[in-house]
Amino acid sequence: MPKQEFPFPMPNGWFCVTRVDDIQNGESKLFTFCEKEVVAFRTESGKVSVMDAYCGYSGINLAISGKVDGETINSPKHGIKWNIDGSCAEIGKDSGVPKEAMEVTTFSYPCQELNGFIWAWHHLLKEEPYFEIPAIDGFNGEDSKWGKEHHYEYHINTVLQEIAENDVDQAHFPKVHGSPSLPETEAIIDGIYRKTIAETLMNPNNDSVSEEFHVADPSMFTTTFTRESWGLGCVGLHMVNLPIDETTFGGEFIMINASCPVDNKNSTLRWSMRVTKDIEDELGMAIIDGIANGVLDDMPIWDHKSYVAQPILCDGDGPINKFRKWVSQFYSDPLQAR
């Protein structure tokens, strides 16, 4: 059987371009976002824009050859300045470029800064955003309860659907990660939103946790593990009731998985994780390190996986099929794309 490539186009939704602090005022950077080269830049006053990297007039790559100039980005050869919304702000006086060029635009993606990330909206048919991602408690400046924020970035050789589908595959947790499976409740689905809740038995020193973060008391404990998805780009995870000591419970763990489809074979995941200060010294770091390392077990599988269009499941309408039905809403018909 030859390897089947993933058959769907770039998905629609909010996806992460980079972290908020990756782009300082006056700075611009090149990214591949949903199969397109884009320039993400911050104006001198701090506004963020994500635009097609190629100047709408000359085709010059603005991320490589352009420069932020005040509230615009400047394409060097003709002195054309682009506003953050992709409209033309100014044409160089002696450039010889006709005035009509003022009508030209460079495509600007709807974008926002939230939860520590810069998000851009991708829609295959260039439709406007039709959903929002929420501000997640603990990632928008509330520091009194929460400990240090830990950041991770992964370049994965597969698409977001395959990565997300992995979480639905209960059987892989013990087999691939050596961890207890997550016996989830039925997913709660509301349009683009999907939520699962699992009462999970955890081993604090599981196989993914580095030796240096092993806890002194490795007793198993149970936590309620909630996962919420807003489309394919933003996942929030929350664990509660974590043990603070032998008799006290109530520690919490939060995480955001901010994802970006790079192209039809590559994705970038950016993770932020945090625990409450009451478990930060020991158990919190074991949890964070274990989750950060756990994904490394999946990566060799994703590197070589073939897409199976109709997996044979024990139960004909198993969670993978339900997941695929939910995810199908994020793909437009490529034949309709301009």
Ligand SMILES: [Fe+2]
């Ligand atoms: Fe996994």
